[in-house]
Amino acid sequence: MSIMSPEFFANRRLVLKGIGVAALVGFGVIPLDVPQALAAANDKYPEEAFKQKTEAEAIKALYGKTPEASDKVKMDAPEIAENGAVVPIAVTTTLADVTSISFLVSENPITLVASYRIPAGTLPAVGNRIKMAKTSNVIVLVEAGGKLYSATKEVKVTVGGCGG
Amino acid sequence: MMKIRRRELLKASAAIALAGSLPRLARGADTSGVYDLERFGNARILHTTDTHAQLRPVFFREPSVNLGVGAMAGQPPHLVGKAFLDRFGIRPDSADAYAFTCVEFEKAAPRFGKLGGFAHLKTLIDKLRADVGEKRSLLLDGGDLWQGTGLSNAMRGADMVEAANLLGIEAMTGHWEFTYGEQALRDNLARFKGEFLAQNVFLTEEAAFNDAKAFDPASGRVFKPSVIKEIGGHRIAVIGQAFPYVPIAHPKRFTPDWTFGIRDEELQKLVDGHRSNDKVDAVILLSHNGMDVDLKLASRVSGIDVILGGHTHDAVPQPISVQNAGGVTLVTNAGSNGKFLGVLDLDLGKGKVANVRYRLLPVFAELLKPDPAMQALIDKMREPHATEWSEKIGAADRLLYRRGNFSGTVDQLICDALLSELDTEIALSPGFRWGLTALAGQPLTMDDLLSETAITYPETYVATMTGGQIKDVLEDVCDNLFNADPYHQQGGDMVRVGGLAYTCSPAEPIGKRISELKLAHGKHLEAHKHYKVAGWASVNEQQGAPVWDVVAKHLRAGRPPNRDAPGVTLKGVEDNPGITGLG
Numbered sequence: 048m049s050i051m052s053p054e055f056f057a058n059r060r061l062v063l064k065g066i067g068v069a070a071l072v073g074f075g076v077i078p079l080d081v082p083q084a085l086a087a088a089n090d091k092y093p094e095e096a097f098k099q100k101t102e103a104e105a106i107k108a109l110y111g112k113t114p115e116a117s118d119k120v121k122m123d124a125p126e127i128a129e130n131g132a133v134v135p136i137a138v139t140t141t142l143a144d145v146t147s148i149s150f151l152v153s154e155n156p157i158t159l160v161a162s163y164r165i166p167a168g169t170l171p172a173v174g175n176r177i178k179m180a181k182t183s184n185v186i187v188l189v190e191a192g193g194k195l196y197s198a199t200k201e202v203k204v205t206v207g208g209c210g211g
Numbered sequence: 212m213m214k215i216r217r218r219e220l221l222k223a224s225a226a227i228a229l230a231g232s233l234p235r236l237a238r239g240a241d242t243s244g245v246y247d248l249e250r251f252g253n254a255r256i257l258h259t260t261d262t263h264a265q266l267r268p269v270f271f272r273e274p275s276v277n278l279g280v281g282a283m284a285g286q287p288p289h290l291v292g293k294a295f296l297d298r299f300g301i302r303p304d305s306a307d308a309y310a311f312t313c314v315e316f317e318k319a320a321p322r323f324g325k326l327g328g329f330a331h332l333k334t335l336i337d338k339l340r341a342d343v344g345e346k347r348s349l350l351l352d353g354g355d356l357w358q359g360t361g362l363s364n365a366m367r368g369a370d371m372v373e374a375a376n377l378l379g380i381e382a383m384t385g386h387w388e389f390t391y392g393e394q395a396l397r398d399n400l401a402r403f404k405g406e407f408l409a410q411n412v413f414l415t416e417e418a419a420f421n422d423a424k425a426f427d428p429a430s431g432r433v434f435k436p437s438v439i440k441e442i443g444g445h446r447i448a449v450i451g452q453a454f455p456y457v458p459i460a461h462p463k464r465f466t467p468d469w470t471f472g473i474r475d476e477e478l479q480k481l482v483d484g485h486r487s488n489d490k491v492d493a494v495i496l497l498s499h500n501g502m503d504v505d506l507k508l509a510s511r512v513s514g515i516d517v518i519l520g521g522h523t524h525d526a527v528p529q530p531i532s533v534q535n536a537g538g539v540t541l542v543t544n545a546g547s548n549g550k551f552l553g554v555l556d557l558d559l560g561k562g563k564v565a566n567v568r569y570r571l572l573p574v575f576a577e578l579l580k581p582d583p584a585m586q587a588l589i590d591k592m593r594e595p596h597a598t599e600w601s602e603k604i605g606a607a608d609r610l611l612y613r614r615g616n617f618s619g620t621v622d623q624l625i626c627d628a629l630l631s632e633l634d635t636e637i638a639l640s641p642g643f644r645w646g647l648t649a650l651a652g653q654p655l656t657m658d659d660l661l662s663e664t665a666i667t668y669p670e671t672y673v674a675t676m677t678g679g680q681i682k683d684v685l686e687d688v689c690d691n692l693f694n695a696d697p698y699h700q701q702g703g704d705m706v707r708v709g710g711l712a713y714t715c716s717p718a719e720p721i722g723k724r725i726s727e728l729k730l731a732h733g734k735h736l737e738a739h740k741h742y743k744v745a746g747w748a749s750v751n752e753q754q755g756a757p758v759w760d761v762v763a764k765h766l767r768a769g770r771p772p773n774r775d776a777p778g779v780t781l782k783g784v785e786d787n788p789g790i791t792g793l794g
Contacts, residue, residue: 123476125472126455126472126473126698126699127456127459127698127699127701128459129458129459129463129470129471130458130463135416135470182721201696201699203690203694203699205459205687205690205691205701206683206684206687207459207460207750208459208460208461208462208641208748208749208750
């Protein structure tokens with residue numbers, strides 16, 4: 048028997064989600080010093096990229112270029128997910144002139160999970176929770192100085208327990 | 212009887228010094244007593260781990276199947292039987308061979324007797340501490356101290372806090388300790404005189420948002436990560452590493468506010484801080500990672516002198532040396548159930564460990580006089596349950612043991628009980644590595660059954676599963692055991708099956724290890740057909756009777772024992788020294 052109302056949990060989670068969004072918006076309102084044309088292009092929702100089913104196609108649709116693995120992209124991800132429905136993945140980078148950060152899960156039905164624009168003058172650090180269908184490579188892309196960099200880590204999703 | 216065994220033990224125990232055999236020099240002169248160790252260095256660290264609350268001496272058969280695959284194949288700890296004896300230079304037929312391996316276990320057990328027991332450990336620990344003098348030693352415990360018996364389960368580990376205090380444990384980390392839930396854990400820690408260390412347990416974001424209790428609210432670390440101890444005039448940092456996968460291997464409801472993980476980057480920062488800011492002379496990691504994980508961690512994190520390891524219950528007589536960016540880290544694993552005491556003697560200089568000697572001493576109960584104060588405490592704590600749990604409810608029809616990658620006779624008995632009492636075609640039982648060994652003919656009591664099953668989620672269940680789902684479960688658990696990347700292993704053994712046979716290829720990737728699934732009568736398991744499955748220890752909440760009552764009912768009914776061979780056929784491990792026949 049539980050005396051906790053399920054609505055309470057739902058509400059609390061919604062509040063937390065709201066805060067995540069607020070923080071993101073916070074990044075977005077920092078005055079931009081980006082050429083108007085580029086800003087306009089970036090404003091467009093990357094509809095095609097969010098339809099792709101493979102890593103290569105999603106990267107091509109989103110950036111049109113190939114990433115280069117970089118140890119300057121630091122991904123914080125668990126080895127084994129404690130809950131595949133909400134896997135915390137965070138990224139920071141020491142690369143200069145970061146313009147966007149994106150997250151891909153190669154085994155998910157839709158590969159691209161999220162893409163963030165990083166306005167000039169913003170600390171390039173993004174943390175989010177992603178849903179993973181099964182064990183998969185997680186790829187983080189960082190666009191910086193017009194080039195594309197990446198970090199990859201396999202995150203295991205298991206049913207848990209001892210099977211008994 | 213006792214006298215004969217004592218003489219046997221003494222005669223056969225010349226090899227004990229050899230087992231901890233870094234110090235070849237140490238032997239010759241040392242004939243006065245098995246536990247008289249030659250003095251070495253200026254600081255002694257004693258290490259117990261995975262005692263699983265076994266307050267009294269035990270029989271515990273080491274595995275005959277402990278496979279390593281990929282880079283781990285044939286490497287310690289994945290050696291059994293003769294291969295183990297050869298690798299570590301242990302004489303067959305010796306007391307050490309009995310303690311460290313399964314070789315001729317049934318012949319050796321009556322000869323050399325039980326091992327461990329806290330009253331015996333207390334005597335040995337006190338002696339080894341007295342030998343080096345005041346303030347020159349430390350006693351550390353690697354966790355799985357509070358769980359494994361009916362008493363510890365009934366008292367939620369409080370009995371073991373009392374025993375740990377009397378034993379003098381100065382720091383510990385944890386695994387099953389977490390399965391009593393936060394409140395019981397905190398209540399116990401309030402009475403524990405030592406430190407509970409865990410660098411890798413953090414508040415979840417929600418819990419941090421709700422201001423849940425934490426040792427360090429800024430970082431979200433729930434427990435103190437490390438402690439600096441002064442021994443022998445030197446400073447030693449001891450860092451705790453709890454079992455990294457508690458909310459995955461156990462029901463999440465026990466630790467809803469906490470998130471775990473290996474966290475080797477945080478660990479590196481901690482090590483670096485102790486080195487550069489605190490100017491310690493040695494860094495020790497007290498780990499419940501499991502040995503394969505520790506070996507990988509030792510290659511990635513630098514600046515740790517010794518990892519005192521546990522979790523996988525591997526009794527490894529010598530440390531394994533691992534190269535990393537900062538030099539070398541030694542990795543140990545100290546067995547289980549109180550059978551062994553790790554003795555790490557350090558020769559410390561300014562800011563460094565000049566030399567090391569390590570021994571893993573088997574704790575032969577008959578060579579040690581039980582400490583009277585500890586014995587009195589154990590008797591007092593056991594007293595309220597003594598009558599109820601000492602009733603004979605059956606007898607071991609053959610050697611009953613748990614440990615082994617795929618099966619054990621104890622688990623066959625449990626599966627048989629589930630099949631007959633819950634009336635299903637298939638039974639699943641968890642591949643725990645704790646649980647005692649009973650010799651053939653030995654009476655079985657509730658106390659014995661609880662030592663195989665005492666957990667906080669013992670409820671049995673009956674579920675309907677498709678053949679495909681059953682295969683997926685086996686694949687998933689098998690990957691936790693044989694994933695080529697140790698960081699993706701959780702420890703524990705393969706889920707045990709009743710009413711089912713299968714073929715396993717451990718060296719294959721997930722999805723390709725399990726094949727040829729057949730029911731008891733030889734019919735193939737069909738992917739889309741539904742089957743009735745009984746089990747226990749589910750991570751989801753269940754409502755059935757506790758498994759120990761189900762097994763007791765089965766034993767009391769006096770059904771003829773099922774001696775069918777465990778239905779697991781192995782492929783692709785023919786020359787692997789981690790197997791001496793499917794035990």
